[in-house]
Amino acid sequence: MSEERIIELLIGPQHPSSGHMRLVAEVDGDVVVRLKPNIGYVHRTVEKLAETKKYIQIIPLVERPSLADTANHNLGYVLALEKLLGVEAPPRAQYLRTILAEMNRIHSHFYGIGIHGIMLGSSTVFMWGFADREIMIEMAQWLTGARLTYSYIIPGGVRRDLPQGFEDEMEKALRYLERRLEDYDRIFIRNPVTRARLEGVGVLKKEDAIRLGIVGPNLRASGVPYDVRKVQPYCAYPELEFDVVVREEGDSMARLLVRIGEIKQSMRIIRQALKQIPDGPILSENYLKMIPPKWKEFMETKRRVKFPAIMANLRPPKGEAFSRVEAARGELIYYVVSDGSVTPYRFRMVTPSFRNVVLFEHLIRECRVADIPAIYGSLDYFPPEADR
Amino acid sequence: MDSRSEAGLESIIEKISQSLRELSTEIGTKDEIVTVQVEPDNLLEVAKKLKEIGFDHVKSVTAIDLPEQKELEVVYHISSLGNLDLAKVIVVLKARVPSEEPHLPSLIEIWPSSKYLEREEYEMLGIVFEGHPELERLLLPDDYEGPPPLRKEFEVKTEGIQA
Amino acid sequence: MVCRIAGVTLIGNLEESAKRAAQWLVKKTPIRNLRDWGIAFSLWPVHFTTACCGAEFAATSAPRFDVERFGFLPFVAPRQTNLMLIEGTLTRKMAKAAVWVYEQMPEPKFVIAMGACAIDGGIFWNSYNIVRPKDILPVEIFIPGCPPRPEAVARSIIMLQKRIREGEAFGLKV
Numbered sequence: 001m002s003e004e005r006i007i008e009l010l011i012g013p014q015h016p017s018s019g020h021m022r023l024v025a026e027v028d029g030d031v032v033v034r035l036k037p038n039i040g041y042v043h044r045t046v047e048k049l050a051e052t053k054k055y056i057q058i059i060p061l062v063e064r065p066s067l068a069d070t071a072n073h074n075l076g077y078v079l080a081l082e083k084l085l086g087v088e089a090p091p092r093a094q095y096l097r098t099i100l101a102e103m104n105r106i107h108s109h110f111y112g113i114g115i116h117g118i119m120l121g122s123s124t125v126f127m128w129g130f131a132d133r134e135i136m137i138e139m140a141q142w143l144t145g146a147r148l149t150y151s152y153i154i155p156g157g158v159r160r161d162l163p164q165g166f167e168d169e170m171e172k173a174l175r176y177l178e179r180r181l182e183d184y185d186r187i188f189i190r191n192p193v194t195r196a197r198l199e200g201v202g203v204l205k206k207e208d209a210i211r212l213g214i215v216g217p218n219l220r221a222s223g224v225p226y227d228v229r230k231v232q233p234y235c236a237y238p239e240l241e242f243d244v245v246v247r248e249e250g251d252s253m254a255r256l257l258v259r260i261g262e263i264k265q266s267m268r269i270i271r272q273a274l275k276q277i278p279d280g281p282i283l284s285e286n287y288l289k290m291i292p293p294k295w296k297e298f299m300e301t302k303r304r305v306k307f308p309a310i311m312a313n314l315r316p317p318k319g320e321a322f323s324r325v326e327a328a329r330g331e332l333i334y335y336v337v338s339d340g341s342v343t344p345y346r347f348r349m350v351t352p353s354f355r356n357v358v359l360f361e362h363l364i365r366e367c368r369v370a371d372i373p374a375i376y377g378s379l380d381y382f383p384p385e386a387d388r
Numbered sequence: 389m390d391s392r393s394e395a396g397l398e399s400i401i402e403k404i405s406q407s408l409r410e411l412s413t414e415i416g417t418k419d420e421i422v423t424v425q426v427e428p429d430n431l432l433e434v435a436k437k438l439k440e441i442g443f444d445h446v447k448s449v450t451a452i453d454l455p456e457q458k459e460l461e462v463v464y465h466i467s468s469l470g471n472l473d474l475a476k477v478i479v480v481l482k483a484r485v486p487s488e489e490p491h492l493p494s495l496i497e498i499w500p501s502s503k504y505l506e507r508e509e510y511e512m513l514g515i516v517f518e519g520h521p522e523l524e525r526l527l528l529p530d531d532y533e534g535p536p537p538l539r540k541e542f543e544v545k546t547e548g549i550q551a
Numbered sequence: 552m553v554c555r556i557a558g559v560t561l562i563g564n565l566e567e568s569a570k571r572a573a574q575w576l577v578k579k580t581p582i583r584n585l586r587d588w589g590i591a592f593s594l595w596p597v598h599f600t601t602a603c604c605g606a607e608f609a610a611t612s613a614p615r616f617d618v619e620r621f622g623f624l625p626f627v628a629p630r631q632t633n634l635m636l637i638e639g640t641l642t643r644k645m646a647k648a649a650v651w652v653y654e655q656m657p658e659p660k661f662v663i664a665m666g667a668c669a670i671d672g673g674i675f676w677n678s679y680n681i682v683r684p685k686d687i688l689p690v691e692i693f694i695p696g697c698p699p700r701p702e703a704v705a706r707s708i709i710m711l712q713k714r715i716r717e718g719e720a721f722g723l724k725v
Contacts, residue, residue, distance in 0.1 A: 013648045014599045016627040020645065040527035041645045042602050045678045047512075048537055052546045052677065061674055067603040067698065111606070130613030148606065148698060210469045213445035213501025224469060231475045232420070322421065322465065322478065324447075333448050335465070350448040350505070357504055384603050387527055528680070529643045537679065544677045 006033060011372070013041055020383045023360065023372070030368050037360040043387040050347035055081060055314045056154070058347070063149050065351065066385040068111045071097075071104040072327035074153045077349075079234060080323035080334040081155050084316035087287075091236075092280040093157035098236040099273050100143065100152055101325075102266040106177070107136040108328035109259045116256065116377035117188065120197055125188050132180050135173050142166065154305070155314070157283035161303035167274050174267045181260065189256070198253040202363045202375035205250060214359060215352045216330025217262065218379060221247050221254035228326040239276065242269050252378035259380070287311075313342055329353055329380055353386035400477055407437055423480045428492055431483055435498045438479060442471045446495065447478070449505040451513040453539045458487045460515060464495070464502075485515070494520040512538040583718070590633070590659060590723075591712040592622040597632040599652055602639030604666040607698040616701040621708050629655040633722075634711075637684050639698075640668035640675055646682040653688055661715075661722040663707055664690045667697040689721045 011023040022038040046065060050058050062077045063070040075097055082088065089097070114129025137147050142163060144150040152159050188194055204214070209222040219226060227244045229237045245261035247254040281288060283305050290308035291299070299306055320337045330352025337346040356379060363375055397420060404422055405415050411434050414425040426434050447465040454461060464481040468474035485492055494517035495502050506517045507526050514536035517523060528537070535542050576582055600608065611618050612625060626632050629652050641649060653662070664684045667673035670693050675681055684690055691714060694707045714720045 013645060014597065014629060014652050016598060020600055020602065020605075040525075040529070041642060041648070042640070043527040043642055043644070043680055044602070044640055044675045045537065045680050048542075048544060049675065049678055052544060064603055064674060064697075067606045114609075127614050130610055131615060134610070134613070134615045147700065210444055211500055213447075213469070213499075219469070226469050226472070226475060231472060322480075331447075333465070335448060335450055335463070337452060346450065346452045348448060348450040354504065354508075355501070358501075532643075544679060546677060 005029070009369075016373075019376070019381070021386075023364075023376075025364075025369070025372065027369060030370075032364055032367055032369060032372065035360055035364040035372075037357055039357060039383065040387055042384040044384075046388040047347050047349065051343055051345070054312070054342045055316070055344065056311050058344070059151050059154070060149065062349065063151065064384075065349075065388045066327070066329075066353075066382055067148055068382060069104055069108040069328045069385075070149050071100045071152065072325055072332060074151065075101055075235070076323055076325040076327070076332045076334050077336075078153045078155055079325065080321040080336045081314075081316070083321040083323060084319060084336060084338055085155060085314065086317075087156050087284050089157045089284055090280050090282065091278050093282045093284075094236045095273050095277040096158045096162070096282065097153055098240070099270055099277075100140065100150065100158075101235070102269045102273070103136050103140050105266045105328045106263050107133040107140075109263050110136075112259060112328075112380040113184070113256070116380070119373035119377035120194065122188065122194070125184070128180070128184065132177060135177065139166075139170060139173055142169075154283075154307075154311070156287045157281070157305070159305050161282055162277075163303075170270065170274060174270065177263075177267065181263065184260070189260070195253065197371075197374050198256065198378065199251060201252050201367065201371050202378065203249070203251045204359070204363060208362065209250075212358050212362065213355055214330075215355050216327075216380075217245075217255055217258040218330070218356060218359065220245060221258045222250040223248045228324050228331050232324065234323075234325060236273060240269050240272050252374055255378045255380075315340060315342055327352055329382065329385070330355065349388060351385045351388065353382050354388070356381060357386055396473060397476060400474065404438075404441065404477070404479065407441065408434055411437070420476050421478050421480060423482065425482045428483045428485055431481070431495075432493050432498070434481065435495050438466060439498050442474050443468045443479060444471075444499070445469055446499045446502040446505060449502060449509050451509045451515050451538075453487075453513060455487075455540050459484045460487055460490050460513060462492060462509070462515060466499075490515040491518055492516070493518050496520055512536055514539070584716075587716045587718065587723075591715045594622060594634045594661070594708065594711065595624050595626045595632040596634040596636045597629045597652060597656065598625050598627050599629075599635065599649070601637055601641055601645055601649065602666075602668065604638035604668075604698045607701055608636060608638050608665065608704065611701040611704045613701075616705060618705050618708060621705070621712070623708055630657065632656060633660045635660065635662045635688075637662065637664045637669050637688070637690075639666045640673065641682045641684050642680050643682055646687060649684075650687055659720075659722040661711060661720060662688050662690045663692045663694065663711060665694045665699060665704065665707075667695055669693065670695060673697055691720055691722070 005028050006026050009025040009027050013020055013022055020041045024036045024038055026033045062073050066073055110129045110133040114126045117125025141147055144152040204222045206223045209219050225244050225246045230244055242265045245258050247258055287308050290310060291306055295306040316338045318340045323334050325332050332352055333350040335348040336344050339345040359379055364372055401417050401422055408424055411430045412424045412426045416423045443466050447467055450463045452461045461484050466479045494506055506520055509515055510523050511526055511528060635653055669684050672681055692707050692711055694703050696703055
């Protein structure tokens, strides 16, 4: 009798809280007994294709899996490539990289909050989240020239310099966003409906989080203060001051609050970086000396980089490189093995969403069917990033 | 501050090298990365020793296809989340298995975080991790027939003369 | 039985003559224009994100670019929608689901392919796991870009509206 009570529910790739993956849930009445994720709907074989493309062509390839957070993916890959090549970017370029990475973190978190809102049914927060995101996207478009896929960070430096008047406009934008975050607090976070749906739901304990290898805001909401920007600082982070946002409860509300806290810390980092940014070239000396003098004049006046011809045929010496950065969703890892030719021998990319997939099995258990979107939204899981 | 953390890092690396010296064939260190080459039979012993020191999760499992030597090299990157001093160090475990019979003991009992990572390498390169409870297809479609995709014998078309 | 309406004689059984009467009524231009106008301004896409262009699709429905003023409202159930927007790369696993969802939608239905990956593979053209949408579904409009700007998506909706109102859309010629 009890076997007939359990129904298998396929929450397929087309479902109201949309996401390109399938959840196979076994429900007994209204209570979920077990849930298995079925991923692979967006598997675009980035690792295999990277073995057929040259090193500079992999930059757009590596950005596409995670469209909400491209600058951090770009940065991680270029850090690994620079370790193989043995070049280092000048200090001004390091600050510019940091500024773009933090801008990206802000608008990626707004995307996460918007999607979480619509999964709970609050289309107001979806509209607000996406509208406020446009401000940071517009600033990034002024700096790099594209809305989402920047390809701004290249081995040796960055592609463009800061435009005139950027600091003042950024200050206006950050002040506007700070006022907006107070509105979110009043309407969404202290809303009794949100609190009833999110507090105490999907609790992740500290030992389980470490044992399962969870990363990102999901880990920091369970009490573990692990942030790659503090453990192994890269770019300009050693010289900037910021806090790691940690909460102890481990439920969905804590994850939401950690994301909002991180937006505030990112704003702090951008303000400091814009004040402290040093003058200097934006491309490393190794590559600057390969550019003919006529183009150097162009570069001085227009403040953008003309690529030297060697970038089309980069041949790093034999070896391997490992790099890690803190993307918006967690820790992102690149492992590149080179055999001396123009294409890599093996390219491995472990994304934070892939390391968080195990949370679907672990957290969505003995809860109601209506808790599935609440927990799913709070994990900020991005399927193309997990499937690569 | 920097010199003290440097000294702390070096002492940790020294401790790791000491405890693994007999069980491994080769140990190399560079900056914060400790590379340990082991035989597949000693893999579980080394993993247990690392867990005792305090390393608590696997960051990535990579398998590299070496068709000339007819071998597959499996590379584990291991670090710590709970202990912030150990979190700076990354231990790289490398083991080689023959291509015809790629069997390796699974590290899932010691580090449950390797569950999905090992499953992906099984699917993409055909390495069988013994002891893994759910070794089945993860990312590829169900009706996919053919060799494991990331092996060098599986070619994708490229632009140019050999298209 | 015999039936005479406005100079046209319909003979035969009731069902067949009712069907023929309805078709004749629709072919007469004011009714067809009214029907096409109605369809054009209520194109509801099904909530089916296929790949990364979905982020720009969500931004299109967002306040800055607001396509709801054209009558475009993403809706949850396939049975109550009439537009399918293939955003981005279509992998083999997802293509099966896309065809199932397409078959569940009631007619007349339309398909728009968004992004460079939906035209001919985009940056993943040589991958072994992708499918070209034009092989499996009747696509009306292709939007280039990687990802296309939300203004481009809005323009494609206006182009589709024009196609419908001129009677050239594939979805109408059933």
